[in-house]
Amino acid sequence: MRFANDVIATCALGIECDSLQNPTNEMYKMALASRPVGFVRTLKFLIALNIPKLSKYINADFFSKNVRSFFINLVKTTVQKREENNIHRSDMIDLLIEARNKNSNLNWTYETMTAQVMVFFMAGFDTISTALSFCCYELALNPVIQEKLHQEILNTLYSNNNKLNYDIIKRMTYLDMVISESLRKWPPALLVGRCCTQAHKIPPLRDNEVEVLLNAGDKVLISVFGIHRDDQIYPDPDCFDPERFTEVNKKSRNPYCYLPFGLGPRNCVAARFALMEMKTMLVQLLINFEIVTTDKTQIPLKIGKAHMSLSSEKCIWLGLKARKTENR
Structure with missing residues (x-):
């Protein structure tokens, strides 16, 4: 979570905060406080998401006053400082300032700009942490796959004078396959919500089913986890097999049938950002360490029931074994 927090803080707000060295920094504490965990906060989140009029009527604020004030003041201070000193960082704050200045009809307040930042923040804080945790778990349980990935990383870096950048990471095809399979087996977003734009009939597939009629305006929840674990689409779905994601x-x-980020015009706008963040983290981790199981590792892993997003029943306990210098 600390890694995800620092990446988003830098890329969205232009703020440097080392949450590993300084785990009690204000940004990280407020990030934790903004998570949709616990029954009451989860209920508020679902009401705000699905019945916004009711949420406004009962004043079911999802964020506490402290969290709201912190992020609004942070965005306000950052925007004012950049405009006064003509500072450009090519991050999300810059994009919001540019959009506001180019369109005079956008009467954006600091609260509105903060809302855009918070959507980005919430979408990438828990999900990236969850996705990386489950991916590392699978690599620990599948050392042959982990070693193949490690060798691809070493070979790719060696052929590029040990330089690491965006283009080089994009060339690591097996890395992309491993992460794709991890997101297939353990999608952080278990459900995808959509609103029907026109009437549609879903015919029955089995004798005991009936036809379903969807009208324009109906809201639909699609089970990403169910599709990803369908053995008619992915044979032996509980098996971790990156070869499912070869080009062929x-x-x-x-x-x-693959929806970790959704699809279509309403898919996740930060999908490429999230994938690059995960890939960068795994490359840096596997260059220096081997991921292994420990006595505390739950095998097989069981899914937790306390949160509305994907989580493990217990903490994902893993060990890191330093690699020999000559293999780096």
């Missing part, structure tokens, strides 16, 4: 195998499947 991907083309042989219906593209709508």
Whole structure:
């Protein structure tokens, strides 16, 4: 979580905070306080998401006053400082300032700008942490796959004078396959919500089913986890197999059967950002360490029931074994 917090803080707000060295920094504490955990906060989140009029009527604020004040003041101070000193960082704050200045009809207050930042923040804080945790878990349980990935990383870096940048990470095809399979087996977003724009009939597939009629305006929840674990789409779905995501195998499947970021015009706008963040973290981790199981590692892993997003029943306990210098 600390890694995800620092990346978003830098890329969205232009703020440097080392949450590993300084775990009690204000940004990280407020990030933890903004998470949708616990029954009451989860209920408020669901009401705000699905019945916004009711949420406004009962004044069911999802964020506490302290969290709201902290982020609004942070965005306000950052925007004012940049405009006064003509500072540009090519991050989300810059994009919001540019959008506001180019369109005079956008009467954006600091609260409105903060809301955009918070959507980005909430979407990438827990989800990235969850996705990386489950991916590391699978690598620990599958040392052959982990070693193959490690060798790809070493070979790619060696052929590029040990330089690491965006283009080099994009060239690591097996890395992309490993992360894709991890997101297939353990999608952080268990459900995807959509609103129907026109009437549609879903015919029954089995004798005991009935036809379902969807009208325009109906809201639908799609089970990402259910689709990703469907053995008719992904044979032996509980098996961790990155080979499912070779170019040949991907083309042989219906593209709508893989939904970690959703699909279509309403898909996750930060999908590429999230993937690059995960890939960068795994490359740096596997260069220096081997991920291993410990006595505390739960095998097989069981899904927790306390949160509305993907979580493990117990903490994901893993060990890191330093790699020999000559293998780096």
